[in-house]
Amino acid sequence: MNKKLILSGICLAATFFTGCQKEKADAIYTNGIIYQVDSTFSKAEAFAVKNGKFLSVGSSDEILSQYESDKMIDLNGNPVYPGFYDAHCHFVELGNVLQTANLVGTKSFSEILEKLKGFRTAHPAQAWLEGRGWDQNDWEDKSFPTKDSLDILFPDVPVILTRIDGHAVLVNSKALELGGVDEGTKVEGGKVVLENGQPTGILVDNAANLVIEAMPDLTEAQLGDNLKIAEELCFQNGITTVADAGLRKKQIDFVGKMHDNGNLKIRMYAMAHPADTSFYFGNGPVKTDRLNVTSFKIYADGALGSRGACLLHPYHDDPDNSGFLLESVEDLRNLVKAISLLDFQANTHCIGDSANRALLDIYGEVLKGENDKRWRIEHAQVVSSDDMEKFAKYNVIPSVQPTHATSDMYWAEDRLGKDRIKTAYAYKTLLEQNGMLAIGSDFPVEDVNPLYGFHAAVARQDGENYPEEGFQMENAISREDALRGMTIWAAYAQFEENENGSIEEGKKADFVILSEDIMTAPNEKLRDVKVMNTIVGGEEVFTQQKLDKVNM
Incomplete structure (x- = not known):
């Protein structure tokens, strides 16, 4: 018989006759539908919290018979889940982007120009005019825009407009001048797009860094404000832990300082930038209660939408172009080998099937079969069927973003053709390799809301529930697996499964209460769940409705 049930029965009997001394908890939550997401996917009704951790989990009667608290919460039948992870996002960038012109969803370049004029009027003192989120695939004219109109409207203000995927920018002549970019500029792993021998203003992948590096740094006050805005948005969406994919040491240090002074409460797994290997190789990983720096983000290629993803065969809609790697295979191999000698994970951005093959083979050279390194491929977006088994062979974790499938499905076949599209966004096939996926959003490329990713993973539909039959439904995953991917599997993917990712005794009390049960709600209602x-850590950081307190 269950030990807790025996103790509960003893205590109930003792209470009847003499009264039983109950253990004091900081808070007790009862009468809920609690998805523990433990090894058996158990459900419970109640739990007690003490010192920021789950003290005990069970039925309402069990918890109330053993514990007492001044803070008694009746969940009124609401569903409760472990705090959501975003296993791949850009948290620091989100805060910064929220202070720039929002170009997401624009239907033409002329609409972008109108938005920029309005934003400049509202922010006349900003040294640079910044915007993010444009996608030429959403326009009637699907060709890349040029800088001509920007030069006319903003001749003296540097302008930089980042594409939705973050792998291409449009800049004006002033920004090109400040970045030292002209028709003769050559960049390994990047491209300065020319027309009639002159820059159009489009810079792809590493070429964009020439202009970005010319931009002024944010002050600590600005960065701190931006991080608080990003944190608030994450908490509003139930995200308690973020995996920020690619941060410089100074950014990581600033996040750590905000954690230390109590100004930032969200937990972060920060993938360090390869430029900072010398520091972290010399000093080792960083692990605190809220900050985890145990990995490096490696960049293999660009994005499919901007045709920077590295493919085994040319683009279907650009037969002279197969994309490119951002670094040589030899440089990538040397970096991975260096990481393998230390206690760090290698997490590599791979979109195209050529990039995925190259890195899986490099991983294989180093990992040599069974291991617990938990190295990851970030995105794993287009993977040749010949390479799928390598995830299992070398114990590589696929880190995927389901909303990429439903955002790209309108044009991805144009890029890949009808055969190659079948091995793109293949989440179920990837899941079958090692029995897990780490699920994120890649925000601000996609929306912050993790329930959008949950819906995309199980229904393979966009926000309009299109297509009705779902996109490539053979690679939809179950709701159970989708929830695991954004909780316990995401925790496992960053070596945190023993402290977080499920509602179990002794683990950190990170959890989210929803308005409806995402395990049973109709597909078409999933994105509307609040x-x-x-x-x-037992502290309420976002409240949509006041929790009912009861007197016991």
């Missing part, structure tokens, strides 16, 4: 409360 976060009611978000709790991190």
Whole structure:
């Protein structure tokens, strides 16, 4: 018989006759539908929290018979889940982007120009005019825009407009001048797009860095404000832990300082930038209660939408172009080998099937079969059927973003053709390799809301529930697996499964209360489910509705 049930029965009997001394908890939550996401995917009704951790989990009667608290919460039948992870995002960038012109969803370049004029009027003192989110695939004219109109409207203000995927920018002549970019500029792993021998203003992948590096740094006050805005948005969406994919040491240090002074409460797994290997190789990983720096983000190629993804065969809609790697195979191999000698994970951005093959083979050279390194391929977006088994062979974790499938499905076949599209966004096939996926969003490329990714993973539909039959439904995953991917599997992918990712005794009390049960709600309603409360370490950090307190 279950030990807790025996103790509960003893205590109930003792209470009847003499009264039983109950253990004091900081908070007790009862009468809920609690998805523990443990090894058996158990459900419970109640739990007690003490010192920021789950003290005990069970039925309402069990918890109330053993514990007492001044803070008694009746969940009123609401569903509760472990705090959501975003296993691949850009948290620091999100805060910064929210202070720039929002170009997401624009239907033409002329609409972008109108938005920029309005934004400049509202922010006349900003040294640079910045915007993010344009996607020429959403326009009637699907060709890349040029800088001509920007030069006319903003001749003296540097302008930089980042494409939705973050792998291409459009800049004006002033920005090109400040970045030292002209018709003769050559960049390994990048491209300065020319027309009639002159730059059009489009810079792809590493070429964009020439202009980005000319931009002024944010002040600490600005960065701190931006991080708080990003944190608030994450908490509103039930996200308690973010995996920020690619941060410089100074950014990581600033996040750590905000954690230390209590100004930032969200947990972060920060993938360090390869430019900072010398520091981390010399000093080792960083692990605190809220900050985890145990990995490096490696960049293999660009994005499919901007045709920077490295493919085994040319683009279907650009037969002279197969994309490119951002670094040589030899440089990538040397970096991976260096990481393998230390206690760090290698997490590599791979979109195209050529990039995925190259890195899986490099991983294989180093990992040599069974291991617990938990190295990851970030995105794993287009993977040749010949390479799928390598995820299992070398114990590589696929880190995927389901909304990429439903955002790209309108034009991805144009890029890949009808045969190659079948091995793109193949989440179920990837899941079958090692029995897990780490699920994220890649925000601000996609929306912050993790329930959009949950819906995309199980229904393979966009926000309009299109297509009706789902996109490539053979690679839809179950709701159970989708929830695991954004909780316990995401925690496992960053060596945190023993401290977080499920609602179990002794683990950190990170959890989210929703308005409806995403395990049973109709597909078409999943994106409408609301976060009611978000709790991190037992502390309520977001409240949509006041929790009912009861007197016991």
